[in-house]
Amino acid sequence: MVRFQNVGLHYGEGRDVLSDITFALGPGTFHFLTGPSGAGKTSLLRLMYLAQRPSCGKVTMFERDIANVPRDELPALRRRIGVVFQDFRLLEHLTAFDNVALPLRVAGVDEARIKTHVEELLTWVGLGGHLEDRPVTLSGGQQQRVAIARAVITRPRLLLADEPTGNVDDEIAVRLLHLFDELHKIGTTVVVATHNPSIVARFAYPTLHLEDGRLTGDRRGAAA
Amino acid sequence: MRALRLPSLCLPRSEVALGRDPSGRYLPSIVAAMIFLAAVALAGALALSAAAARWQDALSGTMTVEIPPAASDRTAAALALLRATPGIARAEAMSRERIDALLEPWLGKGERLVHLPVPTLIDVTLTSGARVDTAALEVRLAGVAPGAAVDDHRRWLDGVIGLARVTFGLALAVVAIVGVVAAGAVIFVTRAKLAANREAIDLLHLMGADDHYIAGHFARQGLVQGIQGGIVGLLAAAAALAAMALVLRAVDPALGARATLSLGQAATLLLLPPLAGLIAMLTARRTVLSALARVI
Ligand SMILES: Nc1ncnc2c1ncn2[C@@H]1O[C@H](COP(=O)(O)OP(=O)(O)OP(=O)(O)O)[C@@H](O)[C@H]1O
Numbered sequence: 001m002v003r004f005q006n007v008g009l010h011y012g013e014g015r016d017v018l019s020d021i022t023f024a025l026g027p028g029t030f031h032f033l034t035g036p037s038g039a040g041k042t043s044l045l046r047l048m049y050l051a052q053r054p055s056c057g058k059v060t061m062f063e064r065d066i067a068n069v070p071r072d073e074l075p076a077l078r079r080r081i082g083v084v085f086q087d088f089r090l091l092e093h094l095t096a097f098d099n100v101a102l103p104l105r106v107a108g109v110d111e112a113r114i115k116t117h118v119e120e121l122l123t124w125v126g127l128g129g130h131l132e133d134r135p136v137t138l139s140g141g142q143q144q145r146v147a148i149a150r151a152v153i154t155r156p157r158l159l160l161a162d163e164p165t166g167n168v169d170d171e172i173a174v175r176l177l178h179l180f181d182e183l184h185k186i187g188t189t190v191v192v193a194t195h196n197p198s199i200v201a202r203f204a205y206p207t208l209h210l211e212d213g214r215l216t217g218d219r220r221g222a223a224a
Numbered sequence: 225m226r227a228l229r230l231p232s233l234c235l236p237r238s239e240v241a242l243g244r245d246p247s248g249r250y251l252p253s254i255v256a257a258m259i260f261l262a263a264v265a266l267a268g269a270l271a272l273s274a275a276a277a278r279w280q281d282a283l284s285g286t287m288t289v290e291i292p293p294a295a296s297d298r299t300a301a302a303l304a305l306l307r308a309t310p311g312i313a314r315a316e317a318m319s320r321e322r323i324d325a326l327l328e329p330w331l332g333k334g335e336r337l338v339h340l341p342v343p344t345l346i347d348v349t350l351t352s353g354a355r356v357d358t359a360a361l362e363v364r365l366a367g368v369a370p371g372a373a374v375d376d377h378r379r380w381l382d383g384v385i386g387l388a389r390v391t392f393g394l395a396l397a398v399v400a401i402v403g404v405v406a407a408g409a410v411i412f413v414t415r416a417k418l419a420a421n422r423e424a425i426d427l428l429h430l431m432g433a434d435d436h437y438i439a440g441h442f443a444r445q446g447l448v449q450g451i452q453g454g455i456v457g458l459l460a461a462a463a464a465l466a467a468m469a470l471v472l473r474a475v476d477p478a479l480g481a482r483a484t485l486s487l488g489q490a491a492t493l494l495l496l497p498p499l500a501g502l503i504a505m506l507t508a509r510r511t512v513l514s515a516l517a518r519v520i
């Protein structure tokens with residue numbers, strides 16, 4: 001599903017943000033990605049959601065070497081990936097409903113199905129009463145749930161979540177993690193970057209730990 | 225506070241509608257100004273060539289023969305010669321009253337005219353389709369009425385037709401320049417919109433939208449704004465042209481009546497707004513595709 005071989009990354013002329021990263025994620029696995037602020041978690045996820053090509057090494061996604069995928073074939077690969085961005089990236093001028101509907105519209109799903117799916121999912125994350133609200137009128141935690149709903153609405157084969165529980169209390173955090181767990185159980189490969197040790201402890205899944213741009217080994221279910 | 229959401233008339237699927245649009249009013253107004261210029265230039269050129277064609281129709285079957293005052297007693301002989309010439313259907317000397325009326329704007333009205341020696345003018349009508357060699361006719365006329373001159377209006381008509389052609393060429397040049405300037409404005413506006421909506425576009429890319437999907441939204445917006453601007457510009461041009469026709473009619477009713485557009489010509493002007501929309505759409509599309517080709 002995902003395989004990194006000796007991957008390095010630097011932005012522009014800057015220093016190496018990631019160095020010598022090697023790991024593989026099998027289909028249907030669930031991993032936490034931990035590490036101190038600035039360790040490179042977001043950068044590693046960016047490589048996985050194809051926002052960035054590696055500076056060195058080889059990234060293989062869905063059995064394809066990303067270096068050899070022509071530009072016009074990237075969209076099809078990206079449509080299999082759902083992303084919860086650390087900064088949400090909701091579009092301010094769209095309602096919660098329209099934000100969540102966006103990936104479905106990009107994929108050309110018909111409006112009737114979009115309506116049922118989006119309303120169902122937003123209700124499930126507790127925002128059934130906020131369908132027509134704009135992001136600015138929602139709290140941080142509510143925005144985060146909109147962002148998560150948008151990431152999972154297409155039932156992606158790979159779900160990448162960057163600090164998805166940063167703005168919600170533990171109860172909601174656990175509820176959201178259960179949502180990811182549900183997707184994992186139906187076969188989605190999940191990677192969750194988090195600072196929250198209680199979440200990592202609660203779900204016994206393997207952890208990729210980054211320190212200063214380097215992987216320091218999988219720590220299976222260990223509380224950070 | 226919830227922002228006021230206007231119903232989006234033109235872009236119902238505004239989900240990817242590129243949010244705030246810093247230049248959304250700018251493009252329609254520049255297109256309106258351009259279409260105004262193009263429409264006025266084209267209408268002027270079309271009206272002039274239509275008038276030239278009508279003048280040519282009206283005048284091509286006629287000639288005027290002028291007999292100087294000194295030879296005015298030879299008028300009857302000249303008339304006889306003209307009537308005997310093949311191709312001439314009718315030759316009639318103009319009455320003194322008509323000649324006075326023709327001269328009035330230059331000489332004024334009054335007693336003095338009666339004593340003024342004026343040339344005799346003969347209206348000549350050709351049988352339809354006939355051609356008469358003006359130079360040869362003039363030589364033969366000089367034999368019976370010395371100094372007689374034949375005017376078949378050719379020189380004047382050639383001048384008018386030449387003017388109409390030059391004006392038409394100029395109008396086409398104006399339309400071409402307007403097209404280029406409008407396309408430039410579309411490129412500028414599209415780049416500004418791309419910059420203003422960078423985040424949304426990056427996001428769409430990451431969700432798997434391909435370049436054509438994104439370019440399509442800009443193209444639709446260009447089409448709508450181009451047509452909107454085109455319609456406004458055309459309406460303004462129509463108002464300006466109507467005002468001009470009124471003024472012209474007040475100055476000279478005959479000229480005013482001639483300076484009108486045929487239905488076909490008006491239809492040509494109606495093509496301007498869709499043309500503006502098409503140019504805006506294709507230019508926006510191209511601009512977006514070439515800009516997006518530079519991102520991963
Ligand atoms: N676009 C960028 N251009 C240049 N440098 C960047 C860019 N994005 C991140 N970096 C740098 O890369 C390093 C790793 O950043 P990254 O965002 O991947 O860390 P992180 O582990 O996600 O941190 P956090 O837990 O605070 O989100 C940082 O030193 C950061 O300054």
Ligand SMILES: [Mg+2]
Binds near residue numbers: 041042043086162
């Ligand atoms: Mg981060």
